[in-house]
Amino acid sequence: MPSVLRSNLPKNDDFSAQYSFAVEYSGPPLNRDIPQVFPVDLRRIPTATVASGSSLPANNLCLRVVQPIAQTSDHTSKKVPPTDLTPEIADRNGAQSSTSSGTLGFSDGLNESNHLSESSDVSYAHCPNPTASNSNQDLPLTDDDDLVSEDSDHDGVPTAIFPEKPVLSDELKKGLCHRCRKKNRFSEKEICIVCGAKYCSKMLRKLLTDDAIKQIMCSEMTCEVNQLPPQLIYVNDRALSMEELVMLQSCPNPPKKIRPGKYWYDKMSGFWGKDGEKPSQIISALLPVGYQIRQDASNGNTNVLINSREITTEELWMLRAAGIHCEGNTHFWVTPDGSYQHEGMNYVMGKLWDKKRVRLLCAALSLPYPSDTANLSNEDVDKNNDKVNSKNVEQSTMNKLLLIGCDQSGTSTIFKQAKILYNVPFSEDEKQSIKVVIQRNLYRYIGILLEGREIFEEDRLIEMQKQNSNESGPSGNSCQVDEKTVLSLSPKLEAFSSWLIQIMASGNLDAIFPAATREYSHLVEELWKDGAFQAIYKRRNELHMLPRVANYFLDHAVEISRIDYEPSEMDILYAEGITSSNGIASMEFSFPKSSQDEYMESSDQNNQSLKYQLIRVHASGLGENCKWLEMFEDVDLVLYCVSLTEYDEYYEDINGTRTNKMLAARTLFECIATHPSLHEKDFLLILNKFDLLEEKIEQSPLTQCEWFHDFNPVFSLHPHSSKSNNNPPLAERAFHYIALKFKSVFSSLTGRKLFVSRATGLEADSIDKALRYGKEIVKWADEKHTVDMNEWSSDSTEPSTSP
Numbered sequence: 001m002p003s004v005l006r007s008n009l010p011k012n013d014d015f016s017a018q019y020s021f022a023v024e025y026s027g028p029p030l031n032r033d034i035p036q037v038f039p040v041d042l043r044r045i046p047t048a049t050v051a052s053g054s055s056l057p058a059n060n061l062c063l064r065v066v067q068p069i070a071q072t073s074d075h076t077s078k079k080v081p082p083t084d085l086t087p088e089i090a091d092r093n094g095a096q097s098s099t100s101s102g103t104l105g106f107s108d109g110l111n112e113s114n115h116l117s118e119s120s121d122v123s124y125a126h127c128p129n130p131t132a133s134n135s136n137q138d139l140p141l142t143d144d145d146d147l148v149s150e151d152s153d154h155d156g157v158p159t160a161i162f163p164e165k166p167v168l169s170d171e172l173k174k175g176l177c178h179r180c181r182k183k184n185r186f187s188e189k190e191i192c193i194v195c196g197a198k199y200c201s202k203m204l205r206k207l208l209t210d211d212a213i214k215q216i217m218c219s220e221m222t223c224e225v226n227q228l229p230p231q232l233i234y235v236n237d238r239a240l241s242m243e244e245l246v247m248l249q250s251c252p253n254p255p256k257k258i259r260p261g262k263y264w265y266d267k268m269s270g271f272w273g274k275d276g277e278k279p280s281q282i283i284s285a286l287l288p289v290g291y292q293i294r295q296d297a298s299n300g301n302t303n304v305l306i307n308s309r310e311i312t313t314e315e316l317w318m319l320r321a322a323g324i325h326c327e328g329n330t331h332f333w334v335t336p337d338g339s340y341q342h343e344g345m346n347y348v349m350g351k352l353w354d355k356k357r358v359r360l361l362c363a364a365l366s367l368p369y370p371s372d373t374a375n376l377s378n379e380d381v382d383k384n385n386d387k388v389n390s391k392n393v394e395q396s397t398m399n400k401l402l403l404i405g406c407d408q409s410g411t412s413t414i415f416k417q418a419k420i421l422y423n424v425p426f427s428e429d430e431k432q433s434i435k436v437v438i439q440r441n442l443y444r445y446i447g448i449l450l451e452g453r454e455i456f457e458e459d460r461l462i463e464m465q466k467q468n469s470n471e472s473g474p475s476g477n478s479c480q481v482d483e484k485t486v487l488s489l490s491p492k493l494e495a496f497s498s499w500l501i502q503i504m505a506s507g508n509l510d511a512i513f514p515a516a517t518r519e520y521s522h523l524v525e526e527l528w529k530d531g532a533f534q535a536i537y538k539r540r541n542e543l544h545m546l547p548r549v550a551n552y553f554l555d556h557a558v559e560i561s562r563i564d565y566e567p568s569e570m571d572i573l574y575a576e577g578i579t580s581s582n583g584i585a586s587m588e589f590s591f592p593k594s595s596q597d598e599y600m601e602s603s604d605q606n607n608q609s610l611k612y613q614l615i616r617v618h619a620s621g622l623g624e625n626c627k628w629l630e631m632f633e634d635v636d637l638v639l640y641c642v643s644l645t646e647y648d649e650y651y652e653d654i655n656g657t658r659t660n661k662m663l664a665a666r667t668l669f670e671c672i673a674t675h676p677s678l679h680e681k682d683f684l685l686i687l688n689k690f691d692l693l694e695e696k697i698e699q700s701p702l703t704q705c706e707w708f709h710d711f712n713p714v715f716s717l718h719p720h721s722s723k724s725n726n727n728p729p730l731a732e733r734a735f736h737y738i739a740l741k742f743k744s745v746f747s748s749l750t751g752r753k754l755f756v757s758r759a760t761g762l763e764a765d766s767i768d769k770a771l772r773y774g775k776e777i778v779k780w781a782d783e784k785h786t787v788d789m790n791e792w793s794s795d796s797t798e799p800s801t802s803p
Ligand SMILES: Nc1nc2c(ncn2[C@@H]2O[C@H](COP(=O)(O)OP(=O)(O)OP(=O)(O)O)[C@@H](O)[C@H]2O)c(=O)[nH]1
Pocket: 405, 406, 407, 408, 409, 410, 411, 412, 413, 414, 547, 548, 549, 573, 574, 575, 576, 577, 582, 618, 688, 689, 690, 691, 692, 759, 760, 761, 762, 763
């Protein structure tokens, strides 16, 4: 029996892939519902299954291929033009010419196709001519998206028509049986897995056992011809490859009901929708499919952008109702977990999905809301992508990051923080030179405190004299004695103090320390135990010459002054200066996977193996007009570091001219941003020392710097507003304001966008975020470059075809 069927099949698999076959049954009478001739895709009903699974006696079953079936009129509004293949197959199989029109005649008089053949006839993925079904981006898609057709092949023979879904007549859409056209709500329906047509009869069940049906259905679903054709699915204007389609379908949150057509996909947030329409779903983010999203992808006209897509009115309503300010030309970045921030600002303003009203609003406005698992399982995405990208894992590239800034901006702190963060050990040389710096600085800090003692004493004397002149009597004298007692040192310590102050004044401290540490360490210990010194130490905040970081080292003064002192990582971080020469420093690293990656980490496993080089250059080493920047023309990103505290600080040049440090930082920034060697480079502005800004801004207004004269934050008078995002603290406003100032300078000089990150150099987390942000910028630039190259190469083929 099986041999009968097989022998009737065309030999050419290509032909059998295209058509179902009418099969004639000539056994004993069956149930009335089963026609004598019915179409079946024989490739998917293994003959053995039919024979063994059938309840019919095998030796009475006789099926014979009578006719290959082309597209049926029920399934598409456009009839398949007859191809020259049909008669060929028919001839080979001895088909009856009466049915060669492509519409099958049933022996029971129903002149329509059968469910089984329909499911195979409307197979989506079937592409008879692989060369004609390439991912040509100009592939015309019909406006109504119901039919997606391919043009004729080179011989002028139309190769195929791909219906997105069968066009069912109205009555069938109303739930009528696709075969008998009767409606019976109580009869069990059999539904075509491909077109959704319903049938009241259970033809398969009458022919086959349950197991056999399962097997058939399974092979129907997995059969290649029933798969979606990736080349007809466009994501961000690029046709999918089979690999990409598999990736999309197997990600933790795949798009639902994906059909041939055009879609947009916001990789950063996972928003997904049909081209020109509002988002319909939130799928897994960061999948490497499609080009970059177009601004008009969802046809929005709100002037508000989310991840470079102009959002629709519904989305704008949702944002506004959720209390998110999006006045004017607002550009947001939204990450998979719903964190939103202003474009180019590495500061998360809040989480969209954490806002209570958003779920309600999304439901009301028919906007998607993330499912519980949405985008939380990047690991799963990674795993899926690992498989797809496993071939590329080994490739690694070096990305160069140039870290630069004015004096005291914090570049060396950031550099050291990066070393600690990314497990790049400090070499013995580095440790040794840092130890030298720390020990020398310790004596400097002690010297400043001892100088302070003299100042405090002098101040006290002047005050006493004033008091004495106002009041008569001996009380003034006793006060003077008290103070003197409090701040007096033992003769030995007094001598040490005088000597230290003297060598500091003469500029010889570097020459003596830390070489003389062995000799003086016991004095440090003694000094530390002295009550007078402790009294001075308590007043250390009054000594402006004493750097803040001195507290950290002075607290460990005894330990540090010892000869066998080994600096810890924290000591190294807090130490001023990387090397004694304070010149160029460089390190190589890669970003380890961390919990911070949740949304910033790419789904692409390749990124784990990407190598980065961080080069820190001291501004003073750049020479006149930053001419030595030429050395860094191959960097991928410039990290420009500015201390947020500089707005009220000045330095004096040799002529005594005072310059505001923030203005000096701007001048250097302008010089670097416009340097020909760094033309077209991306810049990330790191606004550092945010912790100090928070302290300072309350006492010292930002307007002290002339560049910031118009900083005038308005505070909401709403009683609860101080806790909400509407009324952020002054330091945050100042940060945003300064960021915008630099952005506008950069934009006016280069016409490009400046990226900004807020940082506190001494906090590991903060620097990790800033550097990972830099990594993302480099990645975006790479992706953009790839797209540009693709566009360029596809464009560039045009002229070559013209004469
Ligand atoms: N509180 C606080 N201190 C910081 C921060 N960043 C750096 N510092 C301190 O500021 C001082 C200057 O930082 P550096 O990293 O040495 O600055 P630099 O850019 O190397 O500048 P030069 O030392 O002039 O080369 C050091 O004492 C740091 O510990 C920060 O974010 N917060």
